[in-house]
Amino acid sequence: MFLGTFSRTIDDKGRFIIPAKFREELADGLIISIGLNEKCLFVFPREEWKSFEEKVKSLPLSKKDAQGFARWFLSQASDEVLDQQGRIAIPGHLKEYAGLNKDIVIVGVSGRLEIWDRGKWEEFYHRASQRYAEISEDMTAMGF
Template identity: 45%
Template sequence: MFMGEHQHSIDPKGRLFIPARFREGLGNRFVLTKGLDGCLFAYPLPEWEALEQKLKSLPFTRGDARAFVRFFFSGAVECEADKQGRILIPLNLREYARLEKEAVIIGVSSRVEIWAKDQWEHYKGQAASSYEEIAEKIVDLNLGI
């Protein structure tokens, strides 16, 4: 399980240090792709394969399903950390997530998310203001929170 928040710089070559605890959970090779809300998602290969199977089951006759699957898979790349614990984030993914110099890496249960620092601060500020309201809505899902 991934949890926590870490801030790191992106070097001029587009490399980002991934914290050791996250690297251990992601494994030697993992998948990085376009996420939701303007961030990147990183999945361990077994988690990615399970997600891939679920997405394959979406009806290809639905335009919204096709669009999502195209977008999600077209941005996916397999990554491997170097000896210093850095990954190279391809330019198209850096542009998508607006990653320039400062990044925030967060653990979100079964995946890791990579955010541009300013985007994360903005998102976190908005989410914090509605945290209790969201909790009230999801209590109906019987999550035991």
């Protein structure tokens, strides 16, 4: 399980260091893709990706929006591995999509990590903290 928030810096080659506490779970490789609803990136361990991919495969071929989602999301994905220093490189198209510059934030969200540009994360965090009570009420209404 991924939990916590970590600040990192992207080097000139587009690499950053994965927090040590997450490296073992990502040692067999990982998949990076675009985030949903926010301009961030999702990072899945291979096993978690397989589960997600099965759900995508189960989408009906007859539904245009379902196939569009699968096509877009999967076409943006990149299969990566940690180097010996525990770093990963972010492909250019994903770096551009998420607007990542030098300073990033890595957020643990249970079965995945999210990679955010620091400024965008701070904006999201501020908005979310202002609405936390309201969001909590909505979660209760959904049976949480």
